[in-house]
């Protein structure tokens with residue numbers, strides 16, 4: 001790279017969100033610079049859960065097969081109340097799966113990050129500097145200048161846009177004085193990862209468990225292979241530093257295991273927080289991942305949320321940098337990133353906090369009331385909640401004006417009949433804007449003005465689906481067409497040709513001369 005190189009996008013931080021951003025931006029042919037303080041992938045897993053939405057993004061990056069060995073379907077999570085009775089169950093969404101992947105999964109983070117980095121390394125237009133530190137960020141109206149310290153030697157990097165994926169303590173966010181809003185959750189917990197041997201595995205529950213016990217709420221998650229994670233709430237008199245010493249940690253695990261049953265992988269005390277950045281954009285700088293939000297882990301959404309962020313932002317940056325949209329429309333499109341993601345993060349965090357309130361009730365009387373209420377709701381039968389039903393849709397931002405309940409949801413990814421073997425829809429149709437129509441629609445003429453939009457008619461010979469996932473979706477939402485964004489969210493739907501024409505007109509207005517995003 002020459003000294004005068006001006007990158008399209010610089011990314012500070014090369015965890016999962018930074019790596020996915022680098023891949024998605026790089027695949028669009030943009031010149032991307034990435035810097036990261038650590039030389040190697042962080043060897044300890046932090047995230048453990050991965051949703052189908054994220055696998056669909058990994059599919060776009062071409063890494064689904066490579067990550068498969070490090071993933072397993074999530075077991076059910078059983079919630080046990082004060083007297084050890086089952087009060088609630090978190091489950092897998094039923095098949096056929098809407099996104100073309102197992103909906104909820106557990107995974108091992110370090111090798112998955114290696115896979116993402118290997119993919120990025122195939123992109124000649126992405127330059128990655130590892131073991132360097134961003135010491136100064138200086139945005140202006142045309143771009144951003146970064147000062148990078150390379151082991152005592154300083155260099156300057158210039159980019160048109162900056163994405164800060166630099167974690168909860170985000171130096172970019174701090175230097176630019178971008179405040180966080182406190183969503184009112186702050187509790188000390190110990191997180192313990194154990195590689196359990198066969199003798200230990202035989203003693204453990206066969207589902208993940210939420211122990212909703214007032215004296216010590218805690219969680220056990222079944223990770224891939226012999227990885228088990230405990231999250232143990234700490235009492236006010238417990239010292240977070242002490243409990244992470246191996247001897248003390250084993251004492252806390254003694255209900256389940258002894259040191260003969262496995263090996264501690266990591267034990268760290270954390271404060272579980274709920275925080276969201278007030279502004280996600282400052283001019284040409286965007287916050288993403290933990291730099292933009294932190295949520296308690298009760299639904300395993302930390303990494304998923306970061307990847308949702310960069311997936312949302314990457315296609316918008318691509319559209320603007322290619323000149324597909326210009327002027328105010330381009331600014332509105334970039335603004336829509338924070339508008340959409342902040343609202344989504346706030347809503348999901350509030351749902352996660354609600355799950356946390358069920359788990360963390362410390363008052364035994366109230367905890368008993370909770371148990372009775374949960375059981376009474378369903379006539380004494382334990383309610384199954386598919387985890388994916390808790391993930392909200394987009395409610396605001398670059399969405400059509402119609403208010404169908406399909407708008408802002410993820411469009412399904414059906415399997416399509418092919419001569420050799422069925423293929424997932426995106427493998428055939430790509431990940432740009434797509435107008436997908438149900439078999440019942442006969443377009444008398446292609447909607448006008450849909451440049452750069454692929455038109456996909458399901459159940460035609462080219463797109464005959466194998467399981468009826470999309471057909472069922474159209475029936476459920478009482479529509480026959482959906483305009484789908486590059487991040488797979490539904491811009492809007494139509495039930496008639498007239499509605500379709502309005503949908504397309506509305507989209508064209510938004511993408512060419514609208515000033516509104518919300």
Ligand SMILES: O=C(O)CCc1cccc(O)c1
Pocket residue numbers: 048049076077090208219221231297298299300387
């Ligand atoms: O979805 C579930 O059943 C539990 C998800 C989860 C993952 C990681 C930590 C945690 O407390 C919960």
